[in-house]
Amino acid sequence: MDRTVAPPASPTDDRRRWIERGLEHLAWLLLLVALAVFSASIPGFSRADTLIGILDQSAATGILAAGLALVIIAGQIDLSGESVAGLAAMAAAMAFGTGGVGMGWTIDPAWLAVPATLAGAILIGALAGLVNGVLVVQARINPFIVTLGAYMVLRGVTLWISGGHRAAGLPAEILAVATGRALGLPIPAWILGAVFLAFGAVLRWTNFGRGLMQVGGDPQAAAHAGVRAGQLVVVAFALAGGLAALAGWLLLARATMATAYLGFGLLLPAFAAVAIGGVSLKGGAGRLSGVFAGVLLLGAIDAAIRLTGLPAETAQVAQAALVLAAVLLEPLKTTIRERLR
Template sequence: MTTQSATAPHSTSEMPPRRRAAFEFVLDNLVWFVLAIVLAVFSLTIPDFLQIGIFLNILQNSTFIGIIAVGLSLTLIAGHMDLSIESVMALAAMVIALMFGTGGAGGGIVLEPGWLYFPVSLLIALAVGAIVGTVNGTLVVRLGINAFIVTLASYIWARGLVVALSGGRSVYGLPDAMRVMAVDQILGIPLLAWMLILVYIVFAFILAKTPFGRHLTMIGGNETATYRAGIRVGAIVMASFILSGMLAGFAGWLLASRTAGATANLGIGMLFQAFAAVVIGGVSLKGGSGRLSGVFAGVLLLSSIQTAINVMGMPPHYTQMIQGGLVLAAVLLDTMKNTVRRYYL
């Protein structure tokens, strides 16, 4: 009679360190490999897909979902969530469009000199996000209400406020200084794409290299233990909600620039795409783990699929099916990854 050993044939003791490091690298960056494969398949099979312009479009079209996904990741890593980001983005866009837009419901406020529109509108958009973030954070941290409920309520009231403020009317005719982000390029890359890259670099650094980032991850992993270690849990969670709101406000500012105004349904549906990107990127919904590089890859993956569908003319219903399938596949991959890690490493 033979018995099978409980130890895996390639367990830690047997795997050479180099191979193990490579194995870990693949597991940590699995979503990037998936993205590379998907892009390669699209490039080989879809006519006209393989060109720089398409890849720039993918990057540029990822901007808004990508930036709100960072805010969502921060709150998820802290063990909470922020469902209000989509509506906050729309609210920030609508507020600045209503103030400075010259057409539709726009108030057409004039600033002299003209370049002032740029910083003033940006500050207002960030302030709108910060205010909603503070409200969310206060209700979650001070009153101990579940973040799901609080931010779901904000998701609803902020969208309602967009409709109420605009009366359902569109706003257009933003000053040129506010459209710089959508029109200009640096080194042939649209400014919107640069903003996306910048946000990811800054927040990846914050998460990995600063005490705030490390504490955020610790809180998501075990809030009680972190509190007992003397870390100001409440302040850090509050900061994550404020940052999430400000990032949504920033995305709204860029979105207004991109669409040259705002409509009552601006950005609708982006929350779910941001969630999909975050899950695909490997951020744990239970909190305590997740890296923004994975989220970035997740956003690019979704945008690549959308662009591929735009280019090849596939019926749009498939977009949602593919995105849903991808989220499921990501969760399965994550589970498999953990099993493989336990088994081999």
């Protein structure tokens, strides 16, 4: 039997492979460099409680970023996430809160307040995302306009239903989610990890995920291949809305109350994590593992800023700089990949 032996890889092929891997995992390389620099230069940064705190504090931002990444990979944009988070949180707090504008609903046994409020919040978020998706796909309205309008409308609805007042006095079972631990890690960190593992697998290993990539990369080719682009985009928006609501629910549990502006300022770091994580802003490319690294990088920068006593606004400057750098690097990475082929 004739057995053909493949020729050994040349040094050029090995170099090309390493460069490709470096570009693919750039966010992780940046994270490792940042952790090394901060650990060496900032006293207390490398302590276990600081690193665990980064995971804990990054949960809401990361979950919102995961949903945003799905929409961007599909070639769309969603600016409504933080308003969805605020509305979902306010609705849950008003229903079961006993202080402020809370209506003080009770449920027996008391622990059911957690799945009840969580399911209600996610449903609200998914419906908001569904409306966004339908307007984009069926009415053919620019997604920037649709989701910017949704951002304003949903924030207005939150103000209207709350009268601008807070809703507090939440059941202890809800608050325990933010403060509780399992196997030494905060529960929000476990939720963050579960979201990225689940949706990362969906994006990489399912027809839905591959379809999103096709739709975002080349809509016409996807249509010729029989991909139902409209349905996929609508589902992506609905998932993004549901994840934004989950992020809002976690913010509610951490803050112990809801205000009309809960979640305000959440969009910029989420968008930064997506851009840093290597998701193409043109659509059609990206992995949630990279977004996760971007989330952790931003969390590490926030922790470093707190430990060094710099103004909190410094974090926003760093986020904006990283987004700009990621946007500028995207065409450069494309050029490098083309030259390697």
